[in-house]
Structure formats: structure tokens, C-alpha cells
Amino acid sequence: MKHQKKLILIVLFMLIQTAGLFAKDYKASFFHIKHDGNTLNTRSIQFAIDYIHKNGGGRLVFHVGRYLTGSIHLKSNVTLQLEEGAVLLGSTNPFDYDRIGQTALIHARDIENVGITGKGMIDGQGRALANNSIAYANDGLIEDILKYDRTRESIRPMIIYFFNVNNVTIKDLILQNSACWLQTYERCKNMVIDNITVNNVAFWNSDGIDVVDCQNVTITNNNIDAADDGICLKSHTEGFFCNNILIENNIVRTSANGIKLGTAGKGGFRNIKAINNTVYNTYRSAIALQSVDGGFLEDILIDGLKSINTGNVIYLRLGERVVGKKSTMDRISIKNVVADVPFEKADAGYDYEGPIEDMPRNISPIVIAGLPGQYINDVTFTNFKISYPGRGSKFVAYVPLDKLDSIPEQPAQYPEFSQFKELPAWGIYVRHAKNINFSNLHLTAEKKDYRLPIIMDDVHGALLKKVTFEQIDQKKLLYTQKSTDIKVQ
Template identity: 50%
Template structure:
């Protein structure tokens, strides 16, 4: 990873030293916020590319544009006060293309968007105008739940099969769909960006899809869908050699998530010193329902506040036709998490749904499939604080063999921590797993709960060292094991 960072910095410095600056006004690009500049900006990009590369510099102003395409060796430099403003006309975007976005880059190298300026997709207005055309019968779209298909709503950035990509310093706002997607890119560097995108549905803050040699650092993301999300759309590719460090994420879905689409998988991922808050679903999720392989994952120093769930690791079998994925080698350490006693994303313009009820507050969970264990998971120096207060008269699953056996597998369901409805533990539920180790893990329930803290089912190898529980007035046994072998408990 150090070699990759040094190499990326060298490439960036070489680009900057050799780059020529071109003022946007040189190409007749207007900064009045009303003139549509799509053709002028595209001409500028094409010209700079033909001249061997350089920077297209935008100064203070509002630059209205439809979809533009980056070319190799071109940097868009947005100086402070410059706003690249997305058109609200849906026909200014390739709405019948899988690459529908305001700024697109496909199979190009040495490209960047830098500076302290803003890209504002105006996604709400653009999506409403798209919906208007659908309702009038001009555009054929099923508009599920009265929402246009995501492939027709413009993302802010879409980079596909690019090398040496730098996104630095900018602010991204108000996307019509996922804010930024990087798909099968190599040597991707994202640093110091701000995402403020709560304009419409599916506003994932950052989607890294089957990328290699990637760093995401020092960034703030506030989005009405998953905050920082790694995906794998191709069975021939995977997310590999990725580091996410010193970031903050707020999300009306999951904070930091692997999945949901996970065809190839994830390998050698480091998530270091990040914060998550006001998150409707899990602070940290790994879901592989589509055959993907997950190996060598490290989460270190994750701090989560007012979230719906702490940790969710899940193997499923949704679209794989029998080719089931795997999770082998996950370490989560130095984590502090406080769960919400209400709806943690309350107040978002597009909140997550109230779903999968009745259930009491869900535990963290590691859930494989029968015959497909999640393997080699270590949790070290963890504190999980939950409201507790599970009420058996509202929802109840006990710890009898009959009740535990009745918890459904749900292999083909969309993987979410609440999918099982009620689970029999208030702290951690583990099922279909092998070689799970807890070391210095503290569970704190603020209110008495009818459930034990930890429940295991079909686990081969369980080590609990220095695991402690705080629950007001509780005198029950806090660890319940079922069909679990090779158990070591050290206080």
C-alpha cells in the first residue's frame, strides 16, 4: 500500500508539473448559471487532450452543463467559488445509457477533478423533470414507487475502466442517483472531498466497484443511501488493495458497506480510523449474496454513534445459481458503537423505511449459510452500547432448540441486519460460522432485556476472552451456545 501511495503521488506530481492551464473562458464557457455550456466544455476537454493534456480551470461562477466526457491527461480544476451546475433537463444526459452521469470518463488514463469548487447535480429537479416525461408517456419507464429507474437518473461522476484517477478537494452535491461511481478503475485516489447529497433516492455517497489500488482519505460524506460502499458487479473482477482512512460518513442506509451486489468479491481491504453517525442500518456491513469471495479485511478504529446496528456479516445465495460466496479472514478491532433507541436517520429528506417489524433492537450478527460458514473472524477491543429493553410481549424468539431452528435461512433475500425480524440475542448473534474469536469485547445494555447477550448456533470454534456484560438487574446467563463445538471461554 505504501508503494502504491508513493507511486500515485509521483504520477500526480508529474501530471501537475507538466500540465498547462487553460482558462475556461478561452473556449467561450459562460459563468452566468443560465447558458448551457455542454458543447463548449466538451470542446475544451477534447482540445486539451489533443494538445497532450493540461488543466481546464474554472474560476468563480456558475457553469451550467449537461453530460460531458473526460479525456486522457485532462484535469478539471474547480477553483474556490466555481460551481459546475448540472442541467435539469433530462435530455441533456444519455438517459438510455448505462453510463448516465454529469461527468463521465470511460477507458481513459491520467484524469483528475481537483480544487475547492463544487459540482452540483441539481438531481432533485432533474429527476422530477424526468418523472414528468415518464408520466406524460414520452419516456417509457416503469417508475417503481413513482421513482424513475436509477440508470436514467444522472449520477454526478461515473468513471469506468480508467487508470490513474485523482479526485481531490471538491464538493459533490445533489445527485439524481449514486453520487459517484468508480467501476474497474486502477490507481484511484480520492482525498479531502465533501459529499452533501440528500436530493433524491439512492444517493449513495461513494461507490467503488471492482477497483484496485485505491485510497479514500480525509473525506466527509452525508448521503441518503449507503455512505461508503464497495461493490463487485463482475465475476471476473473484485475490489482489491483498497484503503479507506480518516473519513466520516452519515447515511440513511449503511455507513461503510461491502455489497450488496458482490459477484467477484473483496480482497486486501483496510478501513482505518473512520467515523459513522446517524445511520439507519449498520455501521459496518459485509454482504456477499452473489458468489463473491471476501478475504483479508481489516477494520481498525471505527467509531459509530446513533446507528441502527453495529456489525453485520452475511453470506447469501441470491443470483448465483448454486455458486455460494465466502467470507474468510475479517479482523475488527478498536471499535466503539452506540446504537439508537429510535430512528437514527430521522430528519433526512429521504429516510430509510420502517421495515421488518415486529422486532426489538437487533444485535450485531455473523450469519453464514448452512454448509457455508463465515470463517476466521476476530473482534478485539470492541465496545457496543445498546438501549436494550427487548420486550417479549412485543416480539420474541427464545433459545430453545425449536425456536433457534425456526429462524429462517433467507438465503435469497436482500441482506440486511433486520431481515430475520426478531433474533434471540441483544448483543451478538452468530450462526453458521467457524473460528470466531472475541478478545476484550464489552457489551452494555442501558435497559434490561429478555434475551441473553450472545447466542451462537452451528459454530465450530468459539473463543471468548475477556468478554464482559453490563445489563441493569440482569441475573441470567449471558452466553447461550447451541450446536456449537470447541468452545473456549476465558474471563
């Protein structure tokens, strides 16, 4: 009897799995959806989605053509299949978009078993859309504060916004030209984002992929070019958190951070792995781990990172942006890193460059920065080879070793690697941390730099094993202040 029940469960599972494989395909043309690039198809596409949902699910298949639409809403068991040569075009009229939590071209909420797949393209036409939004705001037709002459993010349409959706597949697509963050998945479970190409450089605040308080996610084999953060994990709500997420084999270029956890971190981040990723020509950090909003960030593995021409390699930061909301960061392992940091601006020449900010300062090191009495704990760096340009000059900015306390704490400031301005190390700067272990690290300063390779301030329990460096006219590796139990082997 026991074996019979087991067999029945296996058969039921196989039936459920194969049901998706043999779900019916419906051509877009069947629903008189036009592919001329001029006809607004919003109602026709929504009718097709609703029809497929009511009839047991399946794929809405778009063949070669340009399909113009405003906001559409996915339903359970429906996949949008964009064949090669098919382009889903977002309207350039801001009033063609629905705002439900966020404003987006494709919405999905409180449903399951959905996807957007195929070798076609979704083009948000974001530059024209954003500029039209600004024009309406200037005319008083849209109420907005127009900060920095941009309408706020919540009304500037992104391409995809999914909330509380289970079983999601985003695969093989080209996604481009959002007016804001390109795709946001919030409180979703069991999600695959694989082999997509993201070109999101049409406007400011244009992230590549945003994952918010999601569980069981794989982000693999993607190629991302974004004006803002490339792959960004966030936590918007206490009691929810990002958990069990794999970020593997992605290539990322941004004018902000390559792979970032935070800035929003009200709940937390746990069991995150980033394996064999490449970040290049990126203005800010290749890897930024930030816990600044009262949540937790723990059990993180970064294994295999190529950081090429990136302004900062790694930035770990505790903050307190809301008074009384204490954040934590524990058990971080980062290994097998090869990186080079340029002297010049890493994203120079791209459409939306990162800002010239917090100047003057010399090139910034890797940063591990907690807060007084609030320590980053249990960090391991293994197998690093990093090349810096050197050229640190006292005439640009200068923090003498007996003035380390002059470096501001800035617990409430928006966290970026450049926020402290000048730092007294060119390789690694650690402040307010416990149980730090570095092994098999090689740091190179290509030209003369007045600073030391490594500075530790208020660090308790650190082991530096096989840490070597090359620096003109410098033999000293490390300077410590207010620190205990620091060992160099």
C-alpha cells in the same frame, strides 16, 4: 552499465511525474464558457476538454461563477480544476445527459491520467432533475416502470461515472445533489479520493461513493452525508474484484449503511482496510460486509471505528441470491470499536429517512450469519465497547431459546441487518460460522432486556476471552446450540 540503466529509469520516471505537475492551465473563459448559470455550456466545455487533450494535456480551470452543463466526457491527461466559488451545475433536463453504461454528468471511459480537483462545487440539481425525469415518464416520453414512483437508477443521472480509467484523482471538492448514486468508479486502477465533501440527500438511492471492481484505491479524509449507502464497494462481474483499497479517516452519515462491501458481489473483495472512520446518525449498519452473489470476501481489516447513534454496528452476511452460486467470507479482523445503538430511529428528521421495515422487532445485535453448510470463517473481534439501549420485550417480538430453528435462513433475500426480524440476542448473534475469536469486548444493555448478550447457533471453534457485559438481572453471557469447541476465558 547496470547503474547507468537504473539512473536513466529514475530520470524517465521523474520526467513523467513532473510532466503532470507542469501541464498547462487553460481558463474556461478562453473557450467562451459562460458562468451566468443559465447558458448551457455542454458543447463549449467538451470542445475545451478535447482541445486540451489534443495539445498535450492540462487543466481546464473554472473560476468564480455558475457553469451550467449537460453530459461531458473527460479525455486522457485532462483535469477539471474548480477554484473556490466555481460551481459546475448539472442541467435539470434529463435529455441533456448521455447514457453509456450509466447516465451521468461527467463520463470517463478507457482513458488515463484524469482528475477533478479544487475547492469548488459540482451540483447535480438532482431533486429537480429526478422529478423532471418522473414527469417525462408519466407522459410516456421516457419508457420506465416507475417502481415506487421513481425512474430506474440507470437512467437517473449521477454526477460522475468512470469506467476502466487508470490514474484518477478526485480531491478537495464539494459534490452534491445527484439524482442517483453520486459517483461510481468501475474497473478503475490507481485512484485517490481525498478530502471531498459529499451532500447527496436530494433523492432516493443516493449513495455517496461507489467503487466497483477497482484496484489500488485510497478513500481518505472525506465527509459524506447520503440518503443511501455512504461508501459502498461492489463487484458487478465474475473475474473482476475490488482489491487493495484503503478507506481511512472518513466521516459518514447515511440513511442506509455507513461503509458497505456488497451487495453486488459477483467477483469479490480482497485486501480491504477501513481505518479510523466515524459513522453517525445512520439508519442501518455502520459496517456491512456482504457476500451474497457467488463471489468471495476475504482479508478484510476494520481498525478504529466510532459508531455514534447508528441502528446496527456490524453486519456480516453470506447469501445465495442466485441458486448454485456459492459465496465465501474468510479472514475478517475488526478491532478498536466504540459504538452506541439508539432505541429510536437513528436517522429521524432527515429528508429521506430509511424505511420502517421488518417490524415489530426489538433492537438488533451485531450479526454474523452464514448459511447451513456454508460457513463464515475466521472472524476476530478485538477491543470493543458497545452500548445498547436494552428494552427488548417479549411483547414486541420473541424467539425462545428452544425455537432458534424458527429464525428463517433467507439465502436469497436482499441482505440487511433487519432481515431476520427478531433475534434472540441483544449483543452479538452468530450463526453458521467457524473459527470465531472475541477478545476484550464490553457490552452494555442500558435497560432491562429479556434476551442474552450472545447467542451462537451452529458455530464450530470459538474463543471468548475477556468478554464482559452489564445487563440488569442477567448473569449468563452465552447460549449455544448445535455448536462445538466453544471456549470462554
